Amino acid sequence: MKRSRLVPFCFASVLLGTFQAIAGEMVELRIETVLATDSSKEFDDRLRDIRPQLNEFRFSSYRLVQEERRRVNWGKQADFSLPGGRFLQVVPTEYTTDARIALKVMLMEGTTPTPLVDTRLSIRNHGMVFVAGRRHQGGTLIIRIGAVTDE
Amino acid sequence: MNTCPRSERVVALFHDDELDSPLRREVASHVAGCVVCTRTLAAFERVQELVAQAVSEQLEESDFSNFWEGVASRIDQQAPPSWRLWLQLWRERLRPAWMPGTPVWVATTAALLVTTVLVFHPPAKDSPLPLPDPAPTVLAANDQAQIESLSSTATVFLWNEQEGNATVIWVGDDYEGDRP
Known part of the structure; x- marks a missing residue:
């Protein structure tokens, strides 16, 4: 390898290692499942932190039906059971150079081996993304996926 | 005059076999027990017989002995083939069996073009560093x-x-x- 190419490569490797060290060894994944309906005006007080985001869905009622937090190592898969026999697999893959948490997320439903959703995304540290739209008990599920790591 | 509401609409469809199976069975059962619909159905069948008879009589009276000769004559009177068709026929007659098809000609031409470009514009020895991979597409x-x-x-x-x-x-x- 030429010296001119070696230097940037080494620099990038060191930078990546530094970011991994800064980010810590563990990631906390936060999965909150909300049942949204139009049947009442109820708003679960445990969801007040994300009320502005939930209001964008334009349902009249929001109830937290499941909440789970789990600390996992980078690259390790975390499985979450969701209402209605659904299944969520989350793998935190890396802490990116722009201080984001990269995730691989798969939502599975039913007995089909093919995931319903298979996505790669990155969220800001302490950030979130919503996966919504599946029907459940006369309402619609809104799954909030959040991730936190030590900076 | 006796009437039946079914005789107006459904019996005609039943006669033409335009009803799906459940309704067809129901109408068949009704017609069997309804005098008005039985008469209506018989009238439709009689009309169909008369029409078929008239058509067949007309066909028997027609002379088809010169039919195909007439068709051939009309085809000959059509406009002559265009110059493209003549050219295609001419190429087909002249093309030897070993002559390669269009894809081979295209591939050969492309190869010659690439060779020409490489010969007259060789890549610089000190080419710049390869471009970095494009940023991943963000949906x-x-x-x-x-x-x-x-x-x-x-x-x-x-x-x-x-x-x-x-x-x-x-x-x-x-x-x-x-x-x-």
């Missing part, structure tokens, strides 16, 4: 989340709410208009 992005790839077996909508600063992956096959 949706905001301050909170960036979706880099997404596959789904369902109908998926992606949207960013600027107001709530939220990225949403909406997975559903029952789009209701107002959501998302």
Whole structure:
């Protein structure tokens, strides 16, 4: 390898290692499942932190039906059971150079081996993304996926 | 005069075999016990017989002995083939059996072009460093989340709410208009 190419490569490797060290060894994944309906005006007080985001869905009622937090190592898969026999697999893959948490997320439903959703995304540290739209008990599920790591 | 509401609409469809099986069975059962519909059906059958008889009589009276000669004559009177058709026929006659087809000619021409370009414009020995890989395609992005790839077996909508600063992956096959 030429010296001119070696230097940037080494620099990038060191930078990546530094970011991994800064980010810590563990990631906390936060999965909150909300049942949204139009049947009442109820708003679960445990969801007040994300009320502005939930209001964008334009349902009249929001109830937290499941909440789970789990600390996992980078690259390790975390499985979450969701209402209605659904299944969520989350793998935190890396802490990116722009201080984001990269995730691989798969939502599975039913007995089909093919995931319903298979996505790669990155969220800001302490950030979130919503996966919504599946029907459940006369309402619609809104799954909030959040991730936190030590900076 | 006796009438039956079914004789007006359904019996004609029944006669033409235009009814699906359950209704057809029901109408057949009704016609068997309804004098008015039986008469209506008989009238339809009689009309059909008369029409078929008239058509066959006309056919017997027609002379088809010169029919195909007439068709051939009309074809000959059509305009002569265009110059493209003549050219194609001429090429087909002259083309030897070993002559390669169009794809071979195209491939050969392309190879000659590439060779010419390489000979007259060789790549510089001190070529610059290769370009870095392009940034991954981002399907949706905001301050909170960036979706880099997404596959789904369902109908998926992606949207960013600027107001709530939220990225949403909406997975559903029952789009209701107002959501998302």
